[in-house]
Every structure is written in C-alpha cells, then in structure tokens.
Amino acid sequence: MRLTLFNVVVAVIIAIAFAAVNAAYLVWAERRGAARIQRRPGPNINGPFGLLQPPLDGIKLMAKQLTIPGGADKILFIAAPVLAMFPAIMSFVTIPFSENIVAKNMNVGVLMIFAFAALGSTSLLFAGWSSRNKYAMMASIRAVSQTVAYEIPMLITTITVVMIAGSMDLMEIVHQQSGSILSWNIFPLFGRSHNILMPMSFLIFFTCTLAETNRAPFDLGEAESELVAGFHTEYGSMGFGLFFMGEYANIVIGSCMTTILFLGGWGCPFGLFPGVWWFIIKLYLLIATFIWIRWTFPRTTIYGLLNLSWKILIPLSLFNLLFTAGLLKVF
Amino acid sequence: MNQSMLTHPNLFTVEGMAGVVFLILIFVTLTGGFIACTSRRVVRAIAGLIVCFVGVAGLYFFLNSPFVSMMQLLIYVGAIAVAISFAVMLAAPEEKKKLGPTGPLEGPLAFGSAALLAGGFSVLVLKTKWPAMAKTNDGSIKEIGIRLLTEHSMVFELISIVLLIAILGALVLARRED
Amino acid sequence: MVAYFSEIYYGLISLLEGMVITFKEFFKPTVTVSYPYETLPMCDRFRGHVELIENEEGQPNCVVCGLCERACPSGCISLAGEKAEGEKKKVLTKYVLDFTRCSLCGSCVEACNFNALTFSKEYNLASRRKEDFIFDLLGRLEERNR
Amino acid sequence: MSSPIQLKPDETFILNVGPQHPATHGVLRVKMEMNGEYIVNAETVIGYIHRMHEKMGELKTYPQFLMNLSRMDYLGALGYSHGHVLVVEKASGIEVPERAEYIRAIMVELNRIASHLFWFGAFVMDLGGFSPLMYALQDREHILDMLEAVTGSRLTYCYFRYGGLYNDVDDQFVASARKFIPRMRKSLKKYHKLVTGNVIFRKRLEGIAPLSKETCRKYGASSAVARGSGINFDVRKNEPYSVYPEFDFDIPVYHECDSLARYNVRMDEIEQSLRIIEQGLDKLPGGPIMPEKKPKIIKPPEGDYYQAVETARGSFGVRLVSDGGKTPYRLKLRSPTYSNMHLFDESCRGMLIMDALAFMGSLDLVIPEIDR
Amino acid sequence: MICEETKRALQKLFPADEVIAETPEEAVDDSEKKAKKPVPRANGLLERDYAVHGYHLDAQVAADQVVEAVGILDKADFFIESITGVDWIKDNQLEVIYDFSRYDFDLCRVVIRTRVDRNNPEVPTITEIYAGANWHERETHDFFGIKFIGHPHLIPLLLPEDADFHPLLKDYKA
Amino acid sequence: MAILGLYNNLSTYLIIAAFLFAMGIYGIIARRTFIAMLIAAEMILAGAALNFMAFNRFTSPDPVTGQIFTLFIMAIAAAEAAIGLSIVIAIYRQYDSIDAEDVVQLKG
Known part of the structure; x- marks a missing residue:
C-alpha cells in the first residue's frame, strides 16, 4: 500500500471514529450487559434497546462546563485527557484487522503498541498530579505502579510469541497462525509453537491486559469505594469523557493484541465469511469477557495486585520464556 | 550548504x-x-x-x-x-x-555558556563538510540483533551487569533504615 | 512449592465458579419493573397519607372528637367542626393534614373510634412546592364524590 | 500491620474521608492522617444527622414515640421497636399474648435477614463487586414485600404496640414466609459460591483488621464484631427475652478475629434466623394479638428500667427512667454501632486505606443509628 | 457466681454501716414507698430484681469513687455498655449512669451511678480504664454539660462543634 | 519550499542535537534541585544520542553501529536515572530537601 496524503488522513479519521464509536457503544454494551447480569433491563428508553443513549450521553457531557479546580496545574489538567486518548488512537494505526485493512503496517508493530501504551500511563500520572486532589494523587500513583508492574509480564509473554513467530510484524504473526484453528498460538500442540504452556501465557497476557487497561478487578486507579473516582475525580464534562473513551479504546487495543497474538487474528476457524468479520467476532467476544469479569469480581488490593504480578505472573512468564527458547532450540 | x-x-x-x-x-x-x-x-x-x-x-x-x-x-x-x-x-x-x-552560578552566566555552546556547535556544523559513505547494510532490526550478540556482545553483557547493579544500588539507596 | 501452585489453581477455580454464576444469571429474565411505565399494585395494608371515610350520604364519618389530633406525634392534623342548629353531632368543617410533617405512623387511624379515617393508596406525591403538601382532606372527599 | 517507622510531621497528610465519601454509607466523616496509603491516625467525626431522639422521647407520650424507633435504623427497624416496647411492657407490667410474641420474633428475624442481606451487598460493593448487591436486593425485596403486606410499610415499620401488635398476620404471610425459607437457603449457597469462595474476596479480608477480645470488651462491641473475635455473646442467648428461649438456634462464633470472620458470622446468622423463622411458623399459636386488659394511658411506675435486645447490628439497650408520668423522664437509647464504630479510630492505625475501608464495611454501620 | 463476687468487691467501697442501712432488699422495688420519700438516695449498693429492672447490681457511689468502682468491674471482665446522664432538676443534681455487662453466660448487669451538683458537674473520666468510654463521655458532656475531668478530647461529638447548649437538661428550651 | 526538505539534511539534526545539549548544560548549571539536574542530564544524553543517530544515518557506512550505541545510551540513561533518583530520595530523607544547596554536608 502506497503512503499518500489521502491515505494517511483517511486512516487517522477512521482510527478516531473507530475509537469513538467503540467507546460510545461499549459503554452501552457494558451497561446492558451489567444490567442483564444483575437481572435489570438497563438503558432502554432512548431509541430501540436504548441505542441512542450513548450519543445523548455524549451530548450531555459536551454541553457541560469544564471546571478546573483552583490550584490545579491548568495546562497539565487539560493536557492529561488528551494524552489519554492520543496513544490509543495512534495504536490503531498499526493494528491489522485483515490482510487489507490496516492503516500502516510496520515491522515493529508490536513494539509500537507497547511504546504508546507506555505513553498512556503518563496521562494518568498528570491527571492525578494536576488535579490537586489527594484521592486523585493516590490513585494516579497506584495506577502507574500497576501499569509499570504489569508491563513486564506482558512484554515477556509477548516476547515469547515474537520468538515463536520470529518477527515483530503483526501481519507476519497472524500469517503464521493461518491455516486451521489448531494452528493458533493458544493451542499448543499443532501450531508452530509446540509449546504446551501457551494457554497459560494466553491467560497471563489476558490478565495483564485487564490490569494495563485499569479494568476490574484491577481498577485500583478509580477504586470508587475508596478513592471516590480515582485519578479523574476532578474531571467533569468532556475531560471525563475523554478518559472514558481512552479507557474503552485501550480495551479494544488490548483485545486486538490478544486476538492477534493468540487467537489467529483474522484467521477463520472454518470458512463462512471473510476474515475481518472473524477478527471482529473474536475481538468483541474478548471485550464481552472483560465486561463479564468486571461485573463478577470484587476489586483486589494494591499489594495483592503487585504480589500477583511480581510473585506469580513474572516468574511464570519468565519460565515460559526460557521453556519456549529451549523448545525452539530443540525443534 | x-x-x-x-x-x-x-x-x-x-x-x-x-x-x-x-x-x-x-x-x-x-x-x-x-x-x-x-x-x-x-x-x-x-x-x-x-x-x-x-x-x-x-x-x-x-x-x-x-x-x-x-x-x-x-x-x-x-x-x-x-x-x-x-x-x-x-x-x-x-x-x-x-x-x-538561579543556581550555583547565576542565571545569565548559565544562559551565556549554553548559548555559546549552541552557537559554537551550530557554526561548527554548518562550516564542516560531512563526507557521505556508501552503506554496507540496511540497518534493519535483524541486523541490529545479530551485531548486538556478535560484535558488541561484550558491551551488551556489561550493560546488563551495569543495569543489574544499578537496580540493586537503587534498592539499597532508597531503602529506609528501620 | 505445592502450596504455591495449588493456591493459583484453586484461586482460578473459584474465579471460574463465580463467572459461571453470573453467566447463568445473564440468561434469567429481568425482575425489575420500569417504574413510570409499569407499576405494581399497592398491598391492602399500605399506609399512605390518611383520608376521611364517608358514610352512605357522602358525608364524613368524623364526629370531630379530636382524638386523632391528640394522638398525632408530629401535630400535623388540625380539624374544626361546628354544631349546626338542632343537630346532635358536630359537623366537620375543616380537616387539614400537614403532610410535610407526617411520618405515616398511623396513630391517628388507630386512635379513631368512629371509623372515620383510613389510609389512602397514593404514593406519587412529589412536588416542588411546600403548599402542595397541606392536604385539605374534606375538599379531597368532596372531589372524590363529584 | 503496624508501621514501626517514625515519621516526620511533614511526611503525613490529612485525608478527609466523608461526609460524602462513597465508602461511608451515609454522612460519616473520618479525618485520617495518612502516610502514603497507610493510616497513621484516624478521628471519626459523627453527628451529621443527629436528631436528638432521646429528647423527643422525653417530650412525647409513650405511644407517640413508637414511630421514632424505626427511624433510628432504617435497615433493621423492627429490632429497635422491639427493645422499646419490651422495656415499657416490663415497666408497666403489661402481659403480651403468646401469639404476638411469636409474630414479633418472626418479624424481627425476617428484618434481621433483610438487614444482613443489604449489608452483604453493600459490603461486597465496598470491595468493588457490584452484582452481589443486586442479587441481595432481590432476596431482600421478598422480605420487604412480606413485611409490607403485614405492617403497611417497607422500611420504617411502626408495627409493635405496647402489649401486642398493630395487626395480625394472615395465612398468606405464613405461606409466603414458608416459601421464602428454601429460596433464601438456595440464594445463600449462590452467595457462598459467588463471593465467599472467591479468591480475591478472601485475600482482601483474611487476616485484615484483627480485633482482639480485649479491644471488643473495652469498647463494648457486640454483634458480629464481637462474635467474629471469638466472643460468644448474643443477647438472645445470654439474656433471653421474648420467646427466644423456645427456639433452637446457634450463635455463630469465629475465632479468626479478622474481617472475614465478621463476614462469616453474619452470613451464618442469616441461616440461623431462617431456622428461627421456620420454628416460629411451626409453633405459631392462635389467640389474640393484643392483651385483654391494657391500661388506657401508659404510665410506668417510677423507677429505672433497662432492657437489651439483639438487633441486626448488635446489642441495643433502652434505659427508661420513669417518674410515673405520661412521658418518660429519661429515655436512653444505647445503639450498638455507636460502640462498634468507636473501635475504628484505634484499630485502623497502620492499615492501608483500602483495608481500613473494608474493615469499616465489615462493621455494618448505619449512620442514623450512630447519630440517633 | 460473678454477681456475688462483684457485689462483695463493690461493697468494699462503702463503709460497712452505710451498706447495712441502705440495703432493703425488697423494699426498693416498691415504688409507692419510694415516692413518699423525695430525698435522693444515699450512696450504697443495691441488689435489684432482674425481672423488673433488667439489671442485677446497682451501686451509687461518690464522684471520686467512680474510677475505683469501674476498675473493679474491669478486673472482673465486664464490658462497657453505655454511659449516660439524668437531670434531677428537683434535687438540683445530675446523675451519671454507667452500664456494664458481661460477654459470658454468667449474666450480671451492673449499674454504677454517681450524683453530682448540678451547678458544677464534674466527674473523673474512666477513659483510662475503658477506652470505649471516650465517646460515651463526650456524648454525656454534649447532652448534660457534665465535665469529665481528665478526658483527652472533650469536644462536642453529636452536637455541632460550636454548640454551647445541653439539650437534655430539663430547663433547656429550644 | 526548501524548508520542507530539512528532514533530509544532516546539519538540521546536528543543530537540534546541539540545542538539546546546550539546554541540558544550561539546566545543569542554572537549576538547583537534584531532580531538575537529572532532567537536564537526560537531555544532554538525548542530544548525544541524536548526534549518533544522525551520523549513523548520513555518513556512516554501517548504519547499525550508531543505533546500537543509542540503545546503549538508553540503557545507561535508565541506570543513571534509577541511581540518581534513589540518591535523591535518600537525600530527601536525610535532609528534608532536594535542593542542592541545602545539602551542604556533601561539600565536605
């Protein structure tokens, strides 16, 4: 695909639109899903099945006044929500939804997504710091230490997959899982990997995505029962809206990564329809799992969370890395 | 030019x-x-x-x-x-x-020296004619990996030891004496 | 080492058990009622604000004895009556319930010996103005009869 | 979990939890001095919804005051009315018909289950799980429907009268209560699977916030706070009143002293209350619900009377000082959470804020009941 | 029985003759008789009928004996139930009532009371013995204005922090 | 539109690198808190790394060495930051300040 001005602009617009629409309707899905789990109807007044609820909520948020607390660092306060949204949208650029639908495929795609994810944690930090609110401050420190702790097992697990694929190109990784359903990375015995620990690394990766995106049960950054609303305590209006969208965009990216690295990307288990639909089915099933988990479990403690990372996930993923390296040497 | x-x-x-x-x-x-x-x-x-x-x-x-x-x-x-x-x-x-x-040296002094440096370097850069040479490889990630583990493996190992020591040192320094 | 892995294993199992429960709940029918659109009937003994009971002629049973007024812990009932010429009983001329102070305890109904008071089934009693909660029960009775 | 580190004064900061903090379940404020996430010192500030019920008791006649009791604790209102009517009956020597006593016990136990269910949901919500609250509310709704059908209101029941009850229960109530018991047992199993067994939940509560027996005694803790610390204390057993001696039930006691023990005590109490209701429905005698002879105006003879009952939140005591008049000379309401809450200041020192808030949830606070 | 032991222990607080004079076991419950003598009760230990009053022992002590009496109960493993006051305006006295009970099945409720002058109500604090008395004493101070000497933090608890009134006094008008 | 072709010019990168380096020097001299000095030091390193990368791109026959050197610089910078920050925290504990002038005892 040739890089032209038109392509770039369209790609950026599509990425933003995709992120925004996803964020809006994932909120809707989350509310409906939570309601179903709790045996309530959920939003059902505006439009059929309440489908007009997200745009109306958006309009309401936009109509609100942006209040900046006195004593806050104004520039950082405004910059933080933008910073939350920016990396998420940038990451969409390199995610291949199918063989053709990718804005810009890069041979360092995996690395790029992690680099921008790292950028995302600074937004939490600045949001918490600039709010001049003790709850926000505590929450942002929590959230950042959490993201830093979970980046490590996540990266190690990704390296395992990269080692198996021999490439950091997301397209390439998917291509190697093509074929039957059994050649997906998550299934150990038939694919390229021959690594029987692959389901475990899938689990580790999925847990890390939960933690990286600050989702329950790891949502310590916005632990509403102890830290009020966490790092976005002081945010109202579209500032809050951007954080919200950023969170859901991150969920989508995390699920995309899981799909690509473990579930064979757009590879279809059996024919039927084109690959991009399979990608989207896998993506939304993972997101549904996110929602399902969110409404089932209580929140962990901060030390429980760090213990999980340092005492369980990192040793296991390191062992997995060594094991995979050994296997690659043997086979 | x-x-x-x-x-x-x-x-x-x-x-x-x-x-x-x-x-x-x-x-x-x-x-x-x-x-x-x-x-x-x-x-x-x-x-x-x-x-x-x-x-x-x-x-x-x-x-x-x-x-x-x-x-x-x-x-x-x-x-x-x-x-x-x-x-x-x-x-x-x-x-x-x-x-x-203001620091140990007053602001203007620091500014002066920094400006001197920047200006000097810039003039130097613009005055110099830099020779261009033919490339021997494409500088891809694969190349970097191979070179890191062959030619520069010693440095690579040393860097990892430095990092390890730095982490340990940071832990020791930041620990509270109970 | 065994304890380490068994902890992970049983932890995972317990998490999955919880997820199975919420999964099952997901497919059960909803139990809530979307309130303004559907409502449930109030039970027979529901204690709303008080109301006067009328006799066959549409007149209140009240004989203006004032027992309810005295029984009320919050002093929200005020009533008045007058004895018409030639009549034996007093006739109720005013019965005002200050609902802002009423706590729906039902003491007035219990105190009444003449079957003159009962609870209404009204519960949609929201308003922005305080005056809306000064109920003229006699007027309400007349309105019902009209 | 104590912090042995000596802190410089400027290493701490004040965190003002409340009065509108989501974890405080009402208008309670805790001024916490924090070192990072650790609590160095805490001072609870209460009284935001203080209504001076005791003065109202002195100003109103006995029957007029009845409705105030249910406003003390909106979740387990009947237990509080029970204590009040018992002390007045004891003082003025009113005999209560047996049927009324049984119905009272059944109602109080139903109300206790409702209160515990709400606490269960709110507690899990404090820990960040939201769905259990909804499930608990579904079960609680059945209880409220039953109570509403009998008493006429859903929360602030004004049901007990001196000597008896406001109105009788009908067969429909008995039938629905009988149907409720197996349903509740089934739900309890669900809760245990969904919440009690959950590894995240256990990790958050196990070994957190230990309360020694001595602390409980010095602060006068009761209910699950005491029973979770290995104290076998329940007013229903220690100081039997009403018809409780007729029932066969156990007092759950756990010796771990942590938040999980307090949780377990309350969950087991739901089971025990179900047993009491079951027996009460079996034994429910016929007869009147009000005594035949009852003084028209209640004027307890001069003296000083005390009655304690076990409400959903612990040992609730009423001290009645009468001078023989139509109104009490002094009416002291000893609320259980007042003592339970008082523990918090001392016990939360050195804890992480999230553990402290989980601890606060495990105390089962109802703020209007503390503030009175 | 813990009741007997406590009774014996508490009785040591009073001079022997006083106890004998003021321990009419049955007569106290007779309200008519009590009504005839309006004088406040003298200090002493009474054994009450549990079925009528709801407690077993009732000890009225002088204000300076409170700490000692409470100390006896603390040693016997009682827990503090509540502290409250009563305004006896006719006698120009304020009464402070301490309720104690036990966690075990050896039931014994003890009430300790003390009467102080209404114009200068001062009672020593028992927070040193029972930490849980802290709030109860603050509450009593709120409602009656009774000063607990030595209390660490005697500021309004339930009332607003600038409250200077004591609502449960009989001569308080809102 | 000569200005749009700047990205293909070695001198541009070198001048930017020189400016970063100079700003770092200014920061180190003028600022008095340790953290600000650390930030300035990071900028000096960034300037140096940018120089390596620029020469690597435009003049070096082997475009790998410069990249590897930059990677090493990053590792060193990370180590430096870790040690530097822990020193800052230790000093803060000891002296209640991160101001370089307050820490007079270090002057010996």
Missing part, C-alpha cells in the same frame, strides 16, 4: 507532508526541551521532558530507525520519565519550593 538542501519537495506530496511533520517535530522537541529546562514546576519540567522525548523519537523515525524510535518512547517516556515523576511525588509532595531560576 548541503547537497540535500537543493531538493525542493512540494507541500502536497508525501515528501512535503513529511517535511511539515518534521518541522512540527523540531518545534515539539525544542519546546519540550525549553520547558524541561526552564519551568519552575518540577512536574511541568517532566512534562516538557516527555514532550521533548516524543519529539526525539519522531526524529529517530525520520532517521530510518523505527526500532530505536520505539525504544526511545518505551524507555525514556514509559520508564525514565515515569520514574522521575514518582520520585518527585515521593520526595517533594508539597512542592513547597519551586525550582528556583
């Missing part, structure tokens, strides 16, 4: 776009650096540093090295800047003292 200055890309081509993006990156880098060095608030300085590093990562991208560019983001922004912010939050929670403009 250099040879490449002679090309005049059109604004509406990809090369022209790249030029615009490059100008933005220069602006971002220098503004970020300026904020980082002059802001009186520590956190703003860190924000400036982050902006500066993002700009530098972009410059690396223009230098045909996406790998180093991403590593720049991952390490500098994701690790170093965050670590500095952490230290600020731990060590100066009240931000009682803002960063003073």
Whole structure:
C-alpha cells in the first residue's frame, strides 16, 4: 500500500471514529450487559434497546462546563485527557484487522503498541498530579505502579510469541497462525509453537491486559469505594469523557493484541465469511469477557495486585520464556 | 550548504507532508526541551521532558530507525520519565519550593555558556563538510540483533551487569533504615 | 512449592465458579419493573397519607372528637367542626393534614373510634412546592364524590 | 500491620474521608492522617444527622414515640421497636399474648435477614463487586414485600404496640414466609459460591483488621464484631427475652478475629434466623394479638428500667427512667454501632486505606443509628 | 457466681454501716414507698430484681469513687455498655449512669451511678480504664454539660462543634 | 519550499542535537534541585544520542553501529536515572530537601 496524503488522513479519521464509536457503544454494551447480569433491563428508553443513549450521553457531557479546580496545574489538567486518548488512537494505526485493512503496517508493530501504551500511563500520572486532589494523587500513583508492574509480564509473554513467530510484524504473526484453528498460538500442540504452556501465557497476557487497561478487578486507579473516582475525580464534562473513551479504546487495543497474538487474528476457524468479520467476532467476544469479569469480581488490593504480578505472573512468564527458547532450540 | 538542501519537495506530496511533520517535530522537541529546562514546576519540567522525548523519537523515525524510535518512547517516556515523576511525588509532595531560576552560578552566566555552546556547535556544523559513505547494510532490526550478540556482545553483557547493579544500588539507596 | 501452585489453581477455580454464576444469571429474565411505565399494585395494608371515610350520604364519618389530633406525634392534623342548629353531632368543617410533617405512623387511624379515617393508596406525591403538601382532606372527599 | 517507622510531621497528610465519601454509607466523616496509603491516625467525626431522639422521647407520650424507633435504623427497624416496647411492657407490667410474641420474633428475624442481606451487598460493593448487591436486593425485596403486606410499610415499620401488635398476620404471610425459607437457603449457597469462595474476596479480608477480645470488651462491641473475635455473646442467648428461649438456634462464633470472620458470622446468622423463622411458623399459636386488659394511658411506675435486645447490628439497650408520668423522664437509647464504630479510630492505625475501608464495611454501620 | 463476687468487691467501697442501712432488699422495688420519700438516695449498693429492672447490681457511689468502682468491674471482665446522664432538676443534681455487662453466660448487669451538683458537674473520666468510654463521655458532656475531668478530647461529638447548649437538661428550651 | 526538505539534511539534526545539549548544560548549571539536574542530564544524553543517530544515518557506512550505541545510551540513561533518583530520595530523607544547596554536608 502506497503512503499518500489521502491515505494517511483517511486512516487517522477512521482510527478516531473507530475509537469513538467503540467507546460510545461499549459503554452501552457494558451497561446492558451489567444490567442483564444483575437481572435489570438497563438503558432502554432512548431509541430501540436504548441505542441512542450513548450519543445523548455524549451530548450531555459536551454541553457541560469544564471546571478546573483552583490550584490545579491548568495546562497539565487539560493536557492529561488528551494524552489519554492520543496513544490509543495512534495504536490503531498499526493494528491489522485483515490482510487489507490496516492503516500502516510496520515491522515493529508490536513494539509500537507497547511504546504508546507506555505513553498512556503518563496521562494518568498528570491527571492525578494536576488535579490537586489527594484521592486523585493516590490513585494516579497506584495506577502507574500497576501499569509499570504489569508491563513486564506482558512484554515477556509477548516476547515469547515474537520468538515463536520470529518477527515483530503483526501481519507476519497472524500469517503464521493461518491455516486451521489448531494452528493458533493458544493451542499448543499443532501450531508452530509446540509449546504446551501457551494457554497459560494466553491467560497471563489476558490478565495483564485487564490490569494495563485499569479494568476490574484491577481498577485500583478509580477504586470508587475508596478513592471516590480515582485519578479523574476532578474531571467533569468532556475531560471525563475523554478518559472514558481512552479507557474503552485501550480495551479494544488490548483485545486486538490478544486476538492477534493468540487467537489467529483474522484467521477463520472454518470458512463462512471473510476474515475481518472473524477478527471482529473474536475481538468483541474478548471485550464481552472483560465486561463479564468486571461485573463478577470484587476489586483486589494494591499489594495483592503487585504480589500477583511480581510473585506469580513474572516468574511464570519468565519460565515460559526460557521453556519456549529451549523448545525452539530443540525443534 | 548541503547537497540535500537543493531538493525542493512540494507541500502536497508525501515528501512535503513529511517535511511539515518534521518541522512540527523540531518545534515539539525544542519546546519540550525549553520547558524541561526552564519551568519552575518540577512536574511541568517532566512534562516538557516527555514532550521533548516524543519529539526525539519522531526524529529517530525520520532517521530510518523505527526500532530505536520505539525504544526511545518505551524507555525514556514509559520508564525514565515515569520514574522521575514518582520520585518527585515521593520526595517533594508539597512542592513547597519551586525550582528556583538561579543556581550555583547565576542565571545569565548559565544562559551565556549554553548559548555559546549552541552557537559554537551550530557554526561548527554548518562550516564542516560531512563526507557521505556508501552503506554496507540496511540497518534493519535483524541486523541490529545479530551485531548486538556478535560484535558488541561484550558491551551488551556489561550493560546488563551495569543495569543489574544499578537496580540493586537503587534498592539499597532508597531503602529506609528501620 | 505445592502450596504455591495449588493456591493459583484453586484461586482460578473459584474465579471460574463465580463467572459461571453470573453467566447463568445473564440468561434469567429481568425482575425489575420500569417504574413510570409499569407499576405494581399497592398491598391492602399500605399506609399512605390518611383520608376521611364517608358514610352512605357522602358525608364524613368524623364526629370531630379530636382524638386523632391528640394522638398525632408530629401535630400535623388540625380539624374544626361546628354544631349546626338542632343537630346532635358536630359537623366537620375543616380537616387539614400537614403532610410535610407526617411520618405515616398511623396513630391517628388507630386512635379513631368512629371509623372515620383510613389510609389512602397514593404514593406519587412529589412536588416542588411546600403548599402542595397541606392536604385539605374534606375538599379531597368532596372531589372524590363529584 | 503496624508501621514501626517514625515519621516526620511533614511526611503525613490529612485525608478527609466523608461526609460524602462513597465508602461511608451515609454522612460519616473520618479525618485520617495518612502516610502514603497507610493510616497513621484516624478521628471519626459523627453527628451529621443527629436528631436528638432521646429528647423527643422525653417530650412525647409513650405511644407517640413508637414511630421514632424505626427511624433510628432504617435497615433493621423492627429490632429497635422491639427493645422499646419490651422495656415499657416490663415497666408497666403489661402481659403480651403468646401469639404476638411469636409474630414479633418472626418479624424481627425476617428484618434481621433483610438487614444482613443489604449489608452483604453493600459490603461486597465496598470491595468493588457490584452484582452481589443486586442479587441481595432481590432476596431482600421478598422480605420487604412480606413485611409490607403485614405492617403497611417497607422500611420504617411502626408495627409493635405496647402489649401486642398493630395487626395480625394472615395465612398468606405464613405461606409466603414458608416459601421464602428454601429460596433464601438456595440464594445463600449462590452467595457462598459467588463471593465467599472467591479468591480475591478472601485475600482482601483474611487476616485484615484483627480485633482482639480485649479491644471488643473495652469498647463494648457486640454483634458480629464481637462474635467474629471469638466472643460468644448474643443477647438472645445470654439474656433471653421474648420467646427466644423456645427456639433452637446457634450463635455463630469465629475465632479468626479478622474481617472475614465478621463476614462469616453474619452470613451464618442469616441461616440461623431462617431456622428461627421456620420454628416460629411451626409453633405459631392462635389467640389474640393484643392483651385483654391494657391500661388506657401508659404510665410506668417510677423507677429505672433497662432492657437489651439483639438487633441486626448488635446489642441495643433502652434505659427508661420513669417518674410515673405520661412521658418518660429519661429515655436512653444505647445503639450498638455507636460502640462498634468507636473501635475504628484505634484499630485502623497502620492499615492501608483500602483495608481500613473494608474493615469499616465489615462493621455494618448505619449512620442514623450512630447519630440517633 | 460473678454477681456475688462483684457485689462483695463493690461493697468494699462503702463503709460497712452505710451498706447495712441502705440495703432493703425488697423494699426498693416498691415504688409507692419510694415516692413518699423525695430525698435522693444515699450512696450504697443495691441488689435489684432482674425481672423488673433488667439489671442485677446497682451501686451509687461518690464522684471520686467512680474510677475505683469501674476498675473493679474491669478486673472482673465486664464490658462497657453505655454511659449516660439524668437531670434531677428537683434535687438540683445530675446523675451519671454507667452500664456494664458481661460477654459470658454468667449474666450480671451492673449499674454504677454517681450524683453530682448540678451547678458544677464534674466527674473523673474512666477513659483510662475503658477506652470505649471516650465517646460515651463526650456524648454525656454534649447532652448534660457534665465535665469529665481528665478526658483527652472533650469536644462536642453529636452536637455541632460550636454548640454551647445541653439539650437534655430539663430547663433547656429550644 | 526548501524548508520542507530539512528532514533530509544532516546539519538540521546536528543543530537540534546541539540545542538539546546546550539546554541540558544550561539546566545543569542554572537549576538547583537534584531532580531538575537529572532532567537536564537526560537531555544532554538525548542530544548525544541524536548526534549518533544522525551520523549513523548520513555518513556512516554501517548504519547499525550508531543505533546500537543509542540503545546503549538508553540503557545507561535508565541506570543513571534509577541511581540518581534513589540518591535523591535518600537525600530527601536525610535532609528534608532536594535542593542542592541545602545539602551542604556533601561539600565536605
């Protein structure tokens, strides 16, 4: 695909639109899903099945006044929500939804997504710091230490997959899982990997995505029962809206990564329809799992969370890395 | 004047776009650096540093090295800047003292020496004629990996030992004596 | 070492058990009622605000004895009556319930010996003005009869 | 979990939890001195919804005051009315018909289950799980429907009268209560699977916030706070009143002293209350619900009377000082959470804020009941 | 029985003759008789009928004996139930009532009371012995204005922090 | 539109690097808190790394060495930041300040 001005602009617009629409309707899905789990109807007044609820909520948020607390660092306060949204949208650029639908495929795609994810944690930090609110401050420190702790097992697990694929190109990784359903990375015995620990690394990766995106049960950054609303305590209006969208965009990216690295990307288990639909089915099933988990479990403690990372996930993923390296040497 | 200055890309081509993006990156880098060095608030300085590093990562991208560019983001922004912010939050929670403009040497003196340096280097750069040589390889990630583990393996190992020692040292230093 | 892995294993199992429960709940029908659109009937003994009971002629049963007024812990009932010429009983001329102070305890109904007071089934009693909660029960009775 | 580190004064900061903090379940404020996430010192500030019920008791006649009791604790209102009517009956020597006593016990136990269910949901919500609250509310709704059908209101029941009850229960109530018991047992199993067994939940509560027996005694803790610390204390057993001696039930006692023990005590109490209701429905005698002879105006003879009952939140005591008049001379309401809450200041020192808030949830606070 | 032991222990607080004079076991419950003598009860230990009053022992002590009496109960493993006051305006006295009970099945409720002058109500604090008395004493101070000497933090608890009135006094008018 | 072709010019990068370096020097001299000095030091390193990358791109026959050197610089910078920050925290504990002038005892 040739890089032209038109392509770039369209790609950026599509990425933003995709992120925004996803964020809006994932909120809707989350509310409906939570309601179903709790045996309530959920939003059902505006439009059929309440489908007009997200745009109306958006309009309401936009109509609100942006209040900046006195004593806050104004520039950082405004910059933080933008910073939350920016990396998420940038990451969409390199995610291949199918063989053709990718804005810009890069041979360092995996690395790029992690680099921008790292950028995302600074937004939490600045949001918490600039709010001049003790709850926000505590929450942002929590959230950042959490993201830093979970980046490590996540990266190690990704390296395992990269080692198996021999490439950091997301397209390439998917291509190697093509074929039957059994050649997906998550299934150990038939694919390229021959690594029987692959389901475990899938689990580790999925847990890390939960933690990286600050989702329950790891949502310590916005632990509403102890830290009020966490790092976005002081945010109202579209500032809050951007954080919200950023969170859901991150969920989508995390699920995309899981799909690509473990579930064979757009590879279809059996024919039927084109690959991009399979990608989207896998993506939304993972997101549904996110929602399902969110409404089932209580929140962990901060030390429980760090213990999980340092005492369980990192040793296991390191062992997995060594094991995979050994296997690659043997086979 | 250099040879490449002679090309005049059109604004509406990809090369022209790249030029615009490059100008933005220069602006971002220098503004970020300026904020980082002059802001009186520590956190703003860190924000400036982050902006500066993002700009530098972009410059690396223009230098045909996406790998180093991403590593720049991952390490500098994701690790170093965050670590500095952490230290600020731990060590100066009240931000009682803002960063003073004057240091051991007074502000103008520092500014003078910095300006002298920048000016001198710039003049030097513009005066010098840099020879270009033929490339022997493409500088891809694969090449980097191979060279890291063959030619530079000793340095690589030493760096890892340095990092390990640094981590241990940091732990020892930051521990409270109970 | 065994404890380490068994902890992970049983932890995972317990998490999955919880997820199975919420999964089952997901497919059960909803139990809530979307309130303004559907309502449930109030039970027979529901204690709304008080109301006067009328006799066959549409007149209140009240004989203006004032027992309810005295029984009320919050002093929200005020009533008055007058003895018409030639009549034996007093006739109720005013019965005002200050609902802002009423706590729906039902003491007045219990105190009444003449079957003159009962609870209404009204519960949609929201308003922005305080005056809306000064109920003239006699007027309400007349309105019902009209 | 104590912090042995000596802190410089400027290493701590004040965190003002409340009065509108989501974890405080009402208008309670805790001024916490924090070192990072650790609590160095805490001072609870109460009284935001203080209504001076005791003065109202002195100003109103006995029957007029009845409705105030249910406003003390909106979740387990009947237990509080029970204590009040018992002390007045004891003072003025009113005999209560047996049927009324049984119905009272059944109602109080139903109300206790409702209160515990709400606490269960709110507690899990404090820990960040939201769905259990909804499930608990579904079960609680059945109880409220039953109570509403009998008493006429859903929360602030004014049901007990001196000597008896406001109105009788009908067969429909008995039938629905009988149907409720197996349903509740089934739900309890669900809760245990969904919440009690959950590894995240256990990790958050196990070994957190230990309360020694001595602390409980010095602060006068009761209910699950005491029973979770290995104290076998329940007013229903220690100081039997009403018809409780007729029932066969156990007092759950756990010796771990942590938040999980307090949680387990309350969950087991739901089971025990179900047993009491079951027996009460079996034994429910016929007869009147009000005594035949009852003084028209209640004027307890001069003296000083005390009655304690076990409400959903612990040992609730009423001290009645009468001078023989139509109104009490002094009416002291000893609320159980007042003592339970008082523990918090001392016990939360050195804890992480999230553990402290989980601890606060495990105390089962109802703020209007503390503030009275 | 803990009741007997406590009774014996508490009785040591009073001079022997006083106890004998003021321990009419049955007569106290007779309200008519009590009504005839309006004088406040003298200090002493009474054994009450549990079925009528709801407690077993009732000890009225002088204000300076409170700490000692409470100390006896603390040693016997009683827990504090509540502290409250009563305004006896006719006698120009304020009464402070301490309720104690036990966690075990050896039931014994003890009430300790003390009467102080209404114009200068001062009672020593028992927070040193029972930490849980802290709030109860603050509450009593709120409602009656009784000063607990030595209390660490005697500021309004339930009332607003600037409250200077004591609502449960009989001569308080809102 | 000569300005749009700047990205293809070695001198541009070198001048930017020189400016970053100079700003870092200014920061180190003028600022008095340790953290600000650390930030300035990071900027000096960034300037140096940018120089390496620029020469690597335009003049070096082997475009790998410069990248590897930059990676090493990043590792060193990370180590430096870790040690530097822990020193800052230790000093803060000891002297209650991160101001370089307050820490007089270090002057010996």
